[in-house]
Amino acid sequence: MTSSPIKSVLVVDDSRLARMLISKYILGLHPHWLILEASNGLEAVEKAKVESPNYITMDYNMEGMTGVEAAQQIMQYAPQTSIVLFTANIQSSTQAQAQKLGIYFVGKPVTQNSVQQALDYFTNRP
8 A cells, every 4th residue: 555645735824823723624634744834925935945835825915925926936936836825805806816826715714614625626636
């Protein structure tokens, strides 16, 4: 029996509570996955360069740069990374930005269901 490679998820959110909840729900379903965290866009860009995560959940409203701006930078050097914009900013303009970049949109609040939407997107991609 072969084991699947361990996946890593970078959870990016300026809210410590949101990061904790997302991480808890992911580990509840995938206890062997590696969870990385960043509290803003700049930290996410730097951590993604070093750690090369498989997946990223990205908040939109953060100090310094938006989640979309951080995602654009990450996609320049890691286009294979799957990114979900996970945000309470559910305006159609925000959703359009995500769609234009080819990243999946999930609206907050952080619940088991919303995290499951992100995980379904990650695990169903080719």
